[in-house]
Amino acid sequence: MREIKNQLKAGVVLSYVSTAITIVIQLIYMPVMIRLLGKSEYGLYSLVSSVVGYLSLFSFGFTGAYLRFFAKFYSNKEKLASLNGMFFTLFSILAVLATISGIVLSFFPEQIFGSKLSDSEISKARILMLILVINIAIALISSIFDSIVAAYEQFVFQRILGLASVLINPFVCLPLLLMGYGSVMIVVVTTVVTLVRFVVNAWFCFSIIKIPISFQKFHWSLLKEVAVFSSFLFLNMIIDQINWNVDKLILGHTSGTEEIAVYGVASQINGLFNTFSITISSVFAPRVNHIAAQDGNDYQLEFTKLMAKIGRIQWMILGLLTGGFIVFGKYFIVHIFAGKGYAAAYTAALFLVIPALIPLIQNIAVEMQRALNKHQFRTIIYLIMTICNVGISIPLASEWGAIGAAMGTAFSFLIGNGLILNIFYHKVLKINMIFFWKEILKTWKGFLVPSIVAVFIIRCVVFENLKIFLVSAIIFVIIYGASILIFSCNEEEKNLIFGMTKWKRR
Template identity: 50%
Template sequence: MDLKKNELKMGVVLSYISTGLNMGIQLVYTPIMIHLLGKSEYGLYTLVGSVVSYLSLFSLGFTGAYLRFYARYHVEKDYKGIARLNGMFLLLFSVMSLAALICGMILVQYPRQIFGNKLTMEEIRIAQMLMTILVINIALTFPSGLMDSMISAHEKFLFQKLLSLTGIIFNPMICFPLLLLGYGSVAIVCVTTFITVLKLFVSLWYCLKKLHTHFIFSKLELSVLRQISAFSFFLFLNMIIDQINWSIDKFILGWVSGTGAVAIYGVGAQINSLFLNFSVAISSVFAPRVNRIAAENKKDMNNQFTKLFIKVGRIQFLILALVASGFVVFGQYFVTEIYATQEYVQAYFVAILLIISVMVPLTQNLGIEIQRAVNKQQARSVIYFVMAIINILISIPLARTFGPVGSAIGTAIALIIANGIVMNIYYHKAICINIIDFWKNIFQLFRGMVIPVAFGCFLMIFVEFTNTMSYLFLVVLYTTIYCLSMWFLGMNDEERHLVLQPIERIKKKYR
């Protein structure tokens, strides 16, 4: 049990290290990539990526189903059932991978119909090359995602996160010299695909040799397949909706404004995607525990879920509030002087709108795992479907009038209504999580926000950033004030203990 707890803690720590490193690399690498590619090609690269990402829908939501059904067999110690489950999922994902590949290659033949008339002939030619390579890459992510789920089910987070870290480090290390040599966006997607292949083979080796994963392809239970399909349908619907909400703005802008507007929105969306990673870093590590609690189905299950929901939510908020508030204060200078140029100033407002609108769902990200574990994700699918329709209806006219910022406003309105209001009611009424206690705990953290917010407002009104060194000094100062304020006014004893525990271990080791 202690070994599993250490693996869990190490997984959380490595998740945040991986996320922080990824953010650091992106903050350095993306501005260079934008400069070397140019606004037009970077916008094209972003647009093609958002379109090809729709092929991930061929997974039909089955990736999210694996952990739930594995937990059921594992609790019952039915190892043959696990092997049959593995065989069934491998067959399913192989078919899905092939279907995505075939469909993607067909789409490659119709670039003008997909991207509209705003692209030049040269942009169309590059778009076709990018699409071809990215289609192959996304087809490979299906079996790779299954291996990742198997490793996660065994709670081997150390290997999982180290593999992720390796990919994060090597991608820009290989891409950067190729960009300097003038190979452009095609080189970037080639490197991404190469790393996907390597990660797939390493994960497969780990599953077979270290986890001793077995696959049985005979006597597959159709009744189990029907249960998996019924469970996965609503996960699939969620995937469609997520794709709409996070990709439709770029698609709309590509049609009404061209690659320049897509590039501006893409910078804001890229910053938001780094922000999104902070919440996934911890909730993904707790997914096996959530599924185990659901599989055991004890009397205090809802109480266990509420405690875990509050515990993880508070930690999420502590980190997310620092990043979000810091970006509001320091983001404009960062976007226009460090990350990109003055012509990308709208990307700052795009990023703020997206970041603020996802604060609530990211703080409550563990709720998605809980919904899946108890098979009550259906209502969320319906709520998000309505949200996606609202997003499209609002974003089209706003994009025509206000460009990238208008698209972001449409997405923000839809997200705030669905996540800030409707989903919280659903958590309380249907999932039986004490959402009132949750928000009481979150509001306790707001005491620690008063001093850093006041300091941030002072900086925004009275301080003009003139050079990078003074800017970085104020960023560090703001972070220090935030941490001290939260330590004394916001955090509880358990959270302070989580911070002090590794420090005490290091002290004991070197005494």
């Protein structure tokens, strides 16, 4: 038990260290990559990556199901061995199917990417697609190892491996970009890193954890149970892929690679917000499944407390990022991150980031739904959101490009996540959302002073050079941190900040 507590605490700490390093690397590497590739090739790279990302749907939601069935069979090694064997067999088959599908799709680049691309862009898109298909196939098989490591709560290894992957990629790619290599070399390096991560993951699972595995008996009844549970996870994966990638496909048909590049930058900014949000909640996913498996119908109070606890921390962290981006984001994108041709990415990013704050501080609820096998309703709601997103985004993208596409996504997120899912959490999952939002609102005092400072900076400070920008940003961060610590954090959160809290696991 002590080891699990230490893994949990170390996992949270390493998650934030990894997140911080990841963001620093992105802030240094991405601007260089965008400029060296050029707006057109970066847009093409972003578009192809989004399209190939759809092949990850060949996991069919089985990865998300593993934690639940692991918690169910953990005490029975024979059933756990059969479960592992079944998952390995499934993912090997699915990886082959994904590869074949990707190769077939590569023969129809014009139909997939749109008529706005030139002949040279179409040719390069086909090459990028074939390499990324191999990457997806390897990642599919590797994902089951990731799930196993998470199920055994080996967060230290998982975070260190993830951090190593993040570090290696840009350190290898950057010299190659400076030497004149383009997007093709980037995806080659990415694929090699994925392969190495797969090998290390496999070694850890078989040699260190010593997972039980058996291929002798393929339990079709168990597969049926897993398939039924995973079916809505699979549908949800489809919906998520559409929600976050369909805008680029729409822009490919209505605007071309330059608007895709603008949207790609906005999407990168939104991705940083997502990274911060899942840093804590991903560590607690196994704990959620244990609560659901062990406590039966008495989970409501535990889930409510856990969701409020995690949500408050996510809210205060994302508050800094959101406020900081509103004040400093435009200068950051135009003068530091992407370049003068990407000013519209600031507005597009605001439309993506602000509506997403609600689901980002509640994303632990996704794990709760899965643990309770009540994730079907969320999938249906997201399906409706997706239809609305596509229907609204097409005319908006035709009129306003990347900003219009982001507006369509913003509207669907506000309705679905902001209203409908909160009612679902309260009425169906029996999580006290009134208590949750009261806990969030208790932090309001800490936001007063930073808000005043933000307004002052926007109205009175002109970022004439990088020095003024950095000094203003540092002042804002210090004021925000001090105000939140004094007026918003409760005792447990203050102790956590000062490194004295021990995360408890029941």
